[in-house]
Amino acid sequence: MGIIVTNVKAYIESIKDQIDRRDPDQKEFQEAAFTVLDSLAPTLEAHPEYVESNLLAQLVEPERVIQFRVPWQSDDGKFNVNRGFRVQFNSAIGPYKGGLRLHPSVNLSVVKFLGFEQILKNSLTGLPIGGAKGGSDFDPKGKSDSEVMRFCQSFMTELQRHIGPDLDVPAGDIGVGGREIGYLFGAYKRLNGYQNGVLTGKGLTFGGSLARTGATGFGLLYYTNAMLKAQGDTLTGKKIKVSGAGNVATYAIQKATELGAKVITVSDSNGYIYDPKGIDYKVVKQIKEVERGRIRDYADRVESAEYHGGSVWDFDVDYDIALPCATQNEINKDQAKLIVKDGAKYVCEGANMPSYPDAIAIYRDSNVLYGPAKAANAGGVAVSALEMSQKVNGWHGALKPLIIDFKTSWKISSPSQKLLTRNTSLIRITKQVQTLPDLRRLLKQ
Numbered sequence: 001m002g003i004i005v006t007n008v009k010a011y012i013e014s015i016k017d018q019i020d021r022r023d024p025d026q027k028e029f030q031e032a033a034f035t036v037l038d039s040l041a042p043t044l045e046a047h048p049e050y051v052e053s054n055l056l057a058q059l060v061e062p063e064r065v066i067q068f069r070v071p072w073q074s075d076d077g078k079f080n081v082n083r084g085f086r087v088q089f090n091s092a093i094g095p096y097k098g099g100l101r102l103h104p105s106v107n108l109s110v111v112k113f114l115g116f117e118q119i120l121k122n123s124l125t126g127l128p129i130g131g132a133k134g135g136s137d138f139d140p141k142g143k144s145d146s147e148v149m150r151f152c153q154s155f156m157t158e159l160q161r162h163i164g165p166d167l168d169v170p171a172g173d174i175g176v177g178g179r180e181i182g183y184l185f186g187a188y189k190r191l192n193g194y195q196n197g198v199l200t201g202k203g204l205t206f207g208g209s210l211a212r213t214g215a216t217g218f219g220l221l222y223y224t225n226a227m228l229k230a231q232g233d234t235l236t237g238k239k240i241k242v243s244g245a246g247n248v249a250t251y252a253i254q255k256a257t258e259l260g261a262k263v264i265t266v267s268d269s270n271g272y273i274y275d276p277k278g279i280d281y282k283v284v285k286q287i288k289e290v291e292r293g294r295i296r297d298y299a300d301r302v303e304s305a306e307y308h309g310g311s312v313w314d315f316d317v318d319y320d321i322a323l324p325c326a327t328q329n330e331i332n333k334d335q336a337k338l339i340v341k342d343g344a345k346y347v348c349e350g351a352n353m354p355s356y357p358d359a360i361a362i363y364r365d366s367n368v369l370y371g372p373a374k375a376a377n378a379g380g381v382a383v384s385a386l387e388m389s390q391k392v393n394g395w396h397g398a399l400k401p402l403i404i405d406f407k408t409s410w411k412i413s414s415p416s417q418k419l420l421t422r423n424t425s426l427i428r429i430t431k432q433v434q435t436l437p438d439l440r441r442l443l444k445q
């Protein structure tokens, strides 16, 4: 046994060395990969055949990395060039699936870390979807609709040759919501004809799922609720800190409020709002989704709210639950210590990899219950898989009752039970509904 353990540890270290040798500058990818590798010793001890076949070397190497030029013209006539990426990480269990991110910080390391996390998250849903991620260092902030449209059209002109309903199905992520998916879908359609299943997160009038917009934030709260229930605890009256003010944060705040908790913060990359009376998600929606404004505008509209610059994780106030919903590495070791000091007992991750490894160690050492992103934010991609199953033109309207049924099936007690029921519900829909008469039959049941 001792010899096997030594071999396993040496094997893991050799994979880490290989990553470091090949891509020494990919800090985010290293962080994501090393965290997973460091957790795998018990699995490898139980399965020496994985070491024999050098499985980990395959796990950490993307099947395909696509990088391309994205030229586009701004409203002032200037020519700009951004860099586009799609990392098709792993298709062992299904077509590549994962979002597209538009943010100035996007580079190969960021897209690889996100793609790597996506493989594990997607397989955890139990659904047949592989892992991928993509995006560009284009910054949609402050751009006109026409500029965003021209960028998306140029981006898709290249990406379209690498994706397809059974090959790779992108969706949204930071900076990519309904508007961008619409432009991308239009550009794809123009080049390839109408293929409903090539993107998810589409508008409801052209094949989108009723549940997708809120799915990641809602799923995060169903997960958190289940975690509390497993402890004999409840969300009622709990004070929650949320970071971010985008898609995930907004719907997390909505569902937390509906489930009886009080969310006291919301933030963006400039600062945060503290509202001791509870954040009003309808005001956040108006500012972020309708006006595309900044979160500081909230304080001008709600009397009980204060706006402060800086990170919400440096703000010292007592609360019960931390829900980071902004971006990677937003919580460092000192901020994790503050979470503990402020009395929070639960951290559930809406964002991908929001906690540094040494922050996670603080949660663990302080008995803070921790819901990692790969499980806690999987609701979005799970509903994307449902949207993928709506490939046949015209079905999306008729599928609404099933989607509502699918949503209610989430509201059950333990995480494993929830995952099981969610998957059973999805599998029931996708297996039974192969043709329109099948759908009619199912709806009559």
Ligand SMILES: NC(=O)C1=CN([C@@H]2O[C@H](COP(=O)(O)OP(=O)(O)OC[C@H]3O[C@@H](n4cnc5c(N)ncnc54)[C@H](OP(=O)(O)O)[C@@H]3O)[C@@H](O)[C@H]2O)C=CC1
Pocket: 172, 173, 174, 175, 176, 216, 244, 245, 246, 247, 248, 249, 267, 268, 269, 270, 325, 326, 327, 328, 330, 350, 351, 352, 377, 378, 380, 381
């Ligand atoms: N959309 C989805 O379905 C899913 C998203 N996720 C993850 O959730 C997170 C949020 O995504 P989503 O809500 O879709 O993105 P959005 O673009 O809708 O919102 C992102 C929010 O995070 C803030 N933010 C971004 N970068 C930073 C930063 N460096 N520091 C502080 N705040 C920042 C943004 O503020 P600002 O406007 O100032 O940039 C904005 O409020 C990401 O980690 C994403 O990968 C995970 C699963 C699914």
Ligand SMILES: O=C(O)CCC(=O)C(=O)O
Pocket: 097, 098, 099, 100, 118, 121, 169, 170, 171, 172, 173, 200, 352, 377, 378, 380, 381, 382, 384
């Ligand atoms: O819905 C999808 O396909 C992608 C969601 C996503 O990017 C994520 O889970 O991080």
